[in-house]
Amino acid sequence: MENFIINTPNFASYLGFLALFAYIITLLPTILRIVFPVTKKTNIPKILLKYRRQIGVISFLLGAAHGILLFMKRSFDVFDLKSYLIYSQGIVILSIFTLLAITSNDWSVKKLKKNWRRMHQLTYILMFLLMWHISEKMFGHWTYITPLGIIASLGITILFLIRKWIEYKKNSLKV
Known part of the structure; x- marks a missing residue:
């Protein structure tokens, strides 16, 4: 049974989707x-923030x-x-995830103080790399979870850009 699950063609894709x-x-x-x-009134952000590092490590695993x-x-x-070109995206993504997981x-x-925060800003680069990774690697052979992964990565990226725009507008009003 164990080998059946691991040898299922899309098992690796399911793991990738869960990581995303x-x-x-x-x-x-x-x-x-x-x-x-x-x-803010619902406490959802507080709960998610409390377990953010642990969830990040689970995502890495x-x-x-x-x-x-x-x-x-x-x-x-x-x-x-050619093998290195094929796997370069995944290697870069996994390298960044490894760095973030080790320092979580x-x-x-x-020990890292301000540098820890700077290092963990790499997570936002991951957002764009993952969107590219999913769309390129799954192009032409989608599973039923591929659209969900693309929509989820695109959605969070758009929300992130909206967040940055709101922060920019807020900071420009202070000046």
């Missing part, structure tokens, strides 16, 4: 607070499992430049 979903949850607290201020399964299913030729603890926050 968990990642989006990590982005929601600030976006909800700024774009939809009424959510799901993403790593996604990448490992796909890597194992497809033959990676270390002597072929109180010790790193204390």
Whole structure:
């Protein structure tokens, strides 16, 4: 039974979708607070913020499992430049996720201080990389979860841009 699940053609895609979903949850607290201020009254942003790091690490683990399964299913030729081009997006995304996951603890926050916050700004680059990754890698062979992944990544990116626009407008009024 265990091999059946892992060998199911789309299992790696399901893991990737779950990783994306968990990642989006990590982005929601600030976006909800700024774009939809009424959510402050619901405590949803506070609850999400409380578990943001743990959810981020879960997202990393799901993403790593996604990448490992796909890597194992497809033959990676270390002597072929084409293999590196095919996997470059995933490697960059996984590298950023790894850095963020390793530093998602109180010790790193204390040691890195302001640099911790700067480093964790990489999460916003991930948002754009993931949208590109999903649309390019799934182009031409969609599963039924592909549109959900594209809509979710596009939706959170649009909400992020709205958040930045609101923050920009707020800061420009202060000057």
